[in-house]
Amino acid sequence: MTKELSFLTNDANETALLAEKLAKIVKPRDLIFLQGDLGSGKTTYMRGFLRGLNFTGKVKSPSYTLLEQYDLELTINHFDLYRFKDQREWDDAGFNEFINGNDVNVIEWPERAVDVIPISDLTIFFTYLDDKKRKIVIEGNSSRGRQCIDLLS
Numbered sequence: 001m002t003k004e005l006s007f008l009t010n011d012a013n014e015t016a017l018l019a020e021k022l023a024k025i026v027k028p029r030d031l032i033f034l035q036g037d038l039g040s041g042k043t044t045y046m047r048g049f050l051r052g053l054n055f056t057g058k059v060k061s062p063s064y065t066l067l068e069q070y071d072l073e074l075t076i077n078h079f080d081l082y083r084f085k086d087q088r089e090w091d092d093a094g095f096n097e098f099i100n101g102n103d104v105n106v107i108e109w110p111e112r113a114v115d116v117i118p119i120s121d122l123t124i125f126f127t128y129l130d131d132k133k134r135k136i137v138i139e140g141n142s143s144r145g146r147q148c149i150d151l152l153s
Helices: 012-023 042-052 088-092 143-152
Strands: 003-009 031-036 067-071 075-080 103-108 122-128 134-140
Touching (some): 003 143, 012 042, 012 143, 031 042, 042 075, 042 103, 042 122, 122 143, 134 143
Parallel strands (some): 031 103, 031 122
Antiparallel strands (some): 067 075
């Protein structure tokens, strides 16, 4: 059973502020998927998420490197699977090692490896409405994900 919350953000700042709220409640082992078209706000969301964990450096999308790791109070692994041609690339890269009880994992374009990665605790869907506005739906897919939804409501 899933549980969800829906938000409309009017600009990139509101999208980042929403992400900061989620950052305050994440725990080790949380697995979060970010889904949406190019330009829908996933990287903006990730910047806000990391800012919510007191990261002050530059946040870049790991489109070419596939993984950016941030060692903060929690270790955050930010994956971008956009360039995957085959979902076996997930296993070939050894990324399963990162899905553990110690790290928070955030995966953009998870549908590119859907059969080889675990089900997420949270899936966040981004819909482009216009140059600034986004619809963001956060779906809790596990008991932990539903707990996060309750904490965000």
